[in-house]
Amino acid sequence: MDVVSFLLPLGYAAIIVLVTWAIARVASTLVGRILRQSRPLLAAQIRRSVWLLIWLIGLVTAIEEVGVPSDILLLIVALFGVGVILTIREALENAGAKYFADVFIPFKVGDSIRVQGHSGKVIEINSMSTILLGDDNTLVSVPNTVLMREAVVNTTPQAWKEVIIPITIRNDIDLPAFESAVLKSVNKLKPSLDSRFPPVMTMRSKGPQSTELSLSIMVSRPEQRDAITAEVNKRVAELVESMSKAKKQGNAADRSPAGPA
């Protein structure tokens, strides 16, 4: 009997964790779909926040279920958090600034910028600082907090035109075919894009499950930037969806007895 009363809450907690996992996944996908026409980095941040919030609620509920008072737990976490913040305040400021910089600061690796009297080409953006290669071959490290406080001038020619669309695809999608399909689709938007800059896809990283890509396009008129970004996002999302679906159907056909040998 004691064993049952001990195991039962654990079982409930496990179920809560499972349900939380499912809700977080569905919510994240839904938010992604709803926001697929908005700015990609902003959409990614909102998805991440929703995911985090659901997990936080789920975990606190699960912990309460096993009998640990959540208020004490939250107090301990809060005190620990305050301690960490006081200890590594500057690092956190920089990391936080990097987090916001991803969304709001209009430059990327490869751009030339000027900030606080320093100028150079951005060769790295890490969680603490942004590294510039100066015109005289010197390296300048600019703390990310400075980028949030100070005016940053992006001196890259045509910088205002460039829109970078981050894309994630599963590794079972044929990357060359996907890239080819994306280019074909985006090429149709040529009248709204700067014809001197055809779209270029770049692979940012390849993990065991998925590949991070970015698609660079150049809009021809600044007022169309958001509309074009939304349209490209929509087209890319549709392609990811249709190729994923085709892949799943292909796999299902391969598994079925009537499928190809």
Place this chain on the structure above:
Amino acid sequence: MDPLRLCVNTQTPLVRFRETGTAKKKKAPPETTNLSDLTDGVDYTFSPGGVTRMVFPLVRRMIREGTLRDAHWVALNPTGPDTVRAGGLTLHSVHLPKDRLKSYGIVKETLWGAAHRTVQDTPPDEDVFWTDDFSEYAYYNRLTAEVIGELDQRYDFDLFYIHDFQQLPMGQMLGPLKPKIYRWHIPFEQSAIPDHWKELLTTYFDSYDVIVVSAGRYREALKSFGYSGKVRKIYPYVDPRAYSRPPRRERAAVRRRLGLREDDDVVLVVARMDPMKGQDRAIRAFAGLASRYPRLRLVLVGNGSFSSSKGGLGLSKGSRWREELEGLARRLSVGNRVVFAGHVPQRELDALYETCRFTVLPSIEEGFGLVVVEGWLHSKAALVTERAGIAELVAEGKNGLLIDPDRPEEMGEAMRLLLDDEERARQIGGRGYETSKQCSLDAGVRAETEMITHLVGR
């Protein structure tokens, strides 16, 4: 320096495989075919041109000298086995699906035509980079990048060496983490590149650590174009030991096979069948001399490129051009004095070099012109188009004669000069032999090793 692991990438494969050869039957992975188990001429043939003459000897020499530990060579090879071992070198085939080959071919011909100024009927505002065909060109390059990426996971290369304009996007696709050299083999003149191509080409160029070109003027043009990275000029090179002087008996046999009499004077053009190679100019110049020199024969060696071959892209450019040239020769009443030799094995080519009075490179545009060096290695004088990279090595009247391919009468005059003054032709050929040392494998390996050592930094 520790021996390096190199990955070479070209469009043209080192060897072309016959559809019916043993290699095809052995295609199923993971079995790796060994080139030594196959028969040259039956299962495969070495691709003519730079990959066999230049890149292959370079890689072999660098492995032998310990600069390289081993090398992997990735190339488009629709009919090739997945992997072929060739000594310290492993060849990997990229299999581009047939339905995508055509579009890829269209883009590459457009880029090539622009660089060689042979595209005359393309509207100036047509932008190949926005077409569906270009998406297939990107497909081919991404497919190649995927193959190289997988190999890199397995072998952890120290360096990528990308050749040919067809592979230009590779630098951007392979990412910034490892050193990448790009060799631009074809002509590069800023005025030949449409303005609206500049931005994308610059993006691609900028993704390499070093760009190697074949002549000083291409280096200057690349800088004027806006490329601010490192550019090296390394003259293309051949291994002089790969060339021989066949005895009289063999030379006579080749003459007989091609229908040439013992006392015929031969003017030799060695070039693949392509309008850019300007064989039509040579035929026109030759026709102007034909009545004055009744024993003079023009021999055209070469057939289509990898792109024209059935095992390659299957474009019919080579055979179309040959038909045009045959028609031209007939119209100019020299049909029976122009010999179309097609592709000939190296030994026969050596015999023809030995047999000829001089060689002609009549190209409209030419990245470099290694065939001039081949003629020089046989101490033969050369008429060289002023639009070839090698023209900067020709001192007028000393080691060759420069010609304008658009002026056949001047070309004919230069031919007459060498035909009438045999001693002068011999002296020019002798000095050409000395010049050829600048384009020897030894010189090339020195320059390439120095560049690679500097780039990899160990």
